[in-house]
Amino acid sequence: DAGVTQSPTHLIKTRGQQVTLRCSPKSGHDTVSWYQQALGQGPQFIFQYYEEEERQRGNFPDRFSGHQFPNYSSELNVNALLLGDSALYLCASSLALFGEQFFGPGTRLTVL
Amino acid sequence: AQSVAQPEDQVNVAEGNPLTVKCTYSVSGNPYLFWYVQYPNRGLQFLLKYITGDNLVKGSYGFEAEFNKSQTSFHLKKPSALVSDSALYFCAVRDMATGGSYIPTFGRGTSLIVHP
Numbered sequence: 020d021a022g023v024t025q026s027p028t029h030l031i032k033t034r035g036q037q038v039t040l041r042c043s044p045k046s047g048h049d050t051v052s053w054y055q056q057a058l059g060q061g062p063q064f065i066f067q068y069y070e071e072e073e074r075q076r077g078n079f080p081d082r083f084s085g086h087q088f089p090n091y092s093s094e095l096n097v098n099a100l101l102l103g104d105s106a107l108y109l110c111a112s113s114l115a116l117f118g119e120q121f122f123g124p125g126t127r128l129t130v131l
Numbered sequence: 132a133q134s135v136a137q138p139e140d141q142v143n144v145a146e147g148n149p150l151t152v153k154c155t156y157s158v159s160g161n162p163y164l165f166w167y168v169q170y171p172n173r174g175l176q177f178l179l180k181y182i183t184g185d186n187l188v189k190g191s192y193g194f195e196a197e198f199n200k201s202q203t204s205f206h207l208k209k210p211s212a213l214v215s216d217s218a219l220y221f222c223a224v225r226d227m228a229t230g231g232s233y234i235p236t237f238g239r240g241t242s243l244i245v246h247p
Contacts, residue, residue, distance in 0.1 A: 023174075052234065061135075061221055061237035062175070075234055109174055116233045122167070122175040 021046055023112050023123035031129045032100050040095040040126045044112030050074075051093040052120060053085060054109040062109055068093050069116055097128075105130045133158045133226045137238035144212045145246050152207040152220050152241045160228020164205045165235060166196055169219040178220075181205060182227075192216070212245045219243075 024043045032038050044051050050069045054062035064077035068087035082098045091112075097104055107127050111120035134157045144150045156162055163182055167175040179190025186198045196207045207220060219242050223235040 025174075059239075061223075061239050063237075064234045067234065077234075107172075111175075119177075119180070120235065121177065124174040125172075127172065 023048075023110055023121055025108075025110050025123040025126050027126060028124070029127045029129075031131065033131050034100055034102060036100050036130075037096065037098045038100060038128060040097075040108050040110075040128070041092065042095070042110030042112075042123060043092045044110075045121050048112035048114050048118070048121070049091050050113045050116055050118065051087060051091065052111045052113070053093070053095045054111065055079070056107040056109055056125070058106070065095070067116070074116060100130045102130050104128065133162075133224050133236045135222050135224050135236055135238040137220075137222055137241045139241050140239075141242045141244065143244050143246065146214050147211050150209050150212045150216070150243065150245070152222075152243060154205045154207065154222030154238060155203050156205060156222070156224040157203060158224055158226040158228070160226050162203075162205075163225040163227050163235075164196075164198065165223040165225075166190065166194070166205075166207050167221045167223065167237075169221065169240070171218075175221060178207070212243075214245045214247055217243055217245045 052067040053065040056062045066076040071087045084096045087093045107125045109125045110123045113120045136155045166178040181198045189195045222238045225235045
């Protein structure tokens with residue numbers, strides 16, 4: 020039974036560029052949430068997708084956008100990258116909005 | 132609003148000794164509480180959760196946590212620490228109140244260092 024997978028593992032971008040991160044949920048899960056974990060901090064909620072719609076959003080600017088596909092996989096897009104966007108980006112999947120979340124290994128984004 | 136506090140940035144313990152990692156929470160309704168562990172450059176791994184029932188919850192790798200409603204605490208414990216337990220530990224809370232967010236709020240994390 021495959022768990023949550025994320026790609027790529029690591030990514031290096033420069034300021035002003037755009038990036039797309041990908042997540043495949045655990046088998047049987049239909050909801051995907053994205054978190055940003057800055058160095059020395061706990062995960063901060065970005066947004067959650069269910070039935071291909073954004074259901075909840077944390078305190079992140081519109082530069083952060085996402086998408087969920089019919090197979091429940093999801094993408095996180097960040098435009099106009101800033102140095103402060105450097106972080107570990109975690110994807111978590113669950114069964115429905117209120118289900119227990121299972122986390123992927125994360126994508127380490129470095130913005131130079 | 133819901134919040135979590137992990138008052139210790141770092142906990143040091145000798146191998147074989149008991150360990151405690153502290154967590155306090157704030158919610159308007161009943162809490163749904165979690166502990167996760169994170170190893171370097173890895174995602175979060177679930178350790179245990181509390182929804183209702185017994186105040187002492189047993190989880191993975193010999194860890195347990197004690198829910199104390201009056202003190203709004205959910206401390207993580209292990210009777211005998213291993214060097215391999217050294218990692219970053221996160222407490223998280225969800226508010227079970229009607230209309231509460233489905234999204235857990237995480238603490239800042241506590242670095243556990245177990246010395247040989």
